[in-house]
Amino acid sequence: MGDRLAKDRLFDAFASVAKVLGSGRRAEIVDVLAQGERAVDEIAGEIGQGIANTSQHLQQLLRAGMVCTRREGTRIYYRLSGPAVERLWVAVRQVASEHVAELDELAASYFGDRAAMDTLTRAELSKRMAAGDVVVLDVRPEPEFRSGHIPGAVSVPIRDLAGRLKDLPHGRTIVAYCRGQYCVFADEAVRMLRQLGMPAARLEEGYPEWAAARLPVESGAPRAAAGRV
Amino acid sequence: MGDRLAKDRLFDAFASVAKVLGSGRRAEIVDVLAQGERAVDEIAGEIGQGIANTSQHLQQLLRAGMVCTRREGTRIYYRLSGPAVERLWVAVRQVASEHVAELDELAASYFGDRAAMDTLTRAELSKRMAAGDVVVLDVRPEPEFRSGHIPGAVSVPIRDLAGRLKDLPHGRTIVAYCRGQYCVFADEAVRMLRQLGMPAARLEEGYPEWAAARLPVESGAPRAAAGRV
């Protein structure tokens, strides 16, 4: 049919989209941006790379149409360009978690014994929030909390948790959440709290899934003296 | 937090899934396998590559857990390993068609003037099939027809269409379908039929979407003397 070249180029175009996600660092960027928009230096910090390198990764994501930008003074904020990109990222994680054996090992060795740790589904958390017998703890970095969080949640970034443990209320179960199933922040928080004998559990998924499920969200800065709930 | 290494490896594992789709040839393989299982030499033929190269691409898909194999004598049949992989492939195509500008040009320059061509949705086709005023034409290669097709469809692979035009019934509109939105077979068939003054249109999507929508399907060899409907 004489179509070899055009056909190849068509599928190369499809593949170019997947190829952009085929780098761990860019995948990490997409995962960060799934939480909300970020400036370049913030992204560089979160993924632990230099600014120039981060910028080039962002250019690639931009060229593939997966992110868009917004300028504000000297800063340029990046965000995912639409829900199709989020669906793609979820699809990648699903295939990976179903089929990549290494993931289970990685998750087990690094996340700790997830199975032995209490987890709550979104529905369970909603119910217990309504009953008022839990404290919801957002352990993501604060900018992510600002751009959206579960209503009533307290923001204590995992980095600060050790120093602010005594501010947390006793008596009620603390439910920590973070970026999602494959983020370790909530796991670390639960481990830390349990070592101190405090009842703690993690939300099975993270904020992106919560928001995607159209459950109520809230945005803005944490309340002053965030320690008191 | 001292997690740099493990975190990087985790996201590398996610990225490894996307990376496998990041080659036009492997994307083509996934697209072919979305139609049903195939032996290595069949795949090599469809994507226009050597057998050794095709085999190595298949090994990569296998290592990523995206395909599985079944042995039958000397032949080894590959198939997609599950619905998550199909969802991933659809997600890639969606992001590509939304965001990669080049795709529109490629589609326009190669597919011809799709907009000027009548297309039917699945619902429209179902209705007209019930009314009995259309002939449904499957222009995919015959093995794909055998592994599943729209009930009542006639199999005339695009390669054979030119030689079998006179066998097709006149009077009723011919609706051609193929592998999907980005497959050219149906477009070529419609162009060919219209040049002969026959009323023709294409199904907007392809067989995979039809089957995924749980519309009725049929499988088996084409009826003898497939020309008569």
Place this chain on the structure above:
DNA sequence: GTGGTATTCAAGTATTCACTTGAATACCAC
């Protein structure tokens, strides 16, 4: 066992890619 076929493995080459470094650009404050 032998011969034939389908598939995989292994080595070689040209290309592509990630990250680093250092310089250039674009904006704001003054």
Place this chain on the structure above:
DNA sequence: GTGGTATTCAAGTGAATACTTGAATACCAC
């Protein structure tokens, strides 16, 4: 205008990748 900051661009290096070629393996028919 100058100085400072955020971002992008460009060049260089070491590693990874796609495709080719030729050989090895695994199965079947006999």
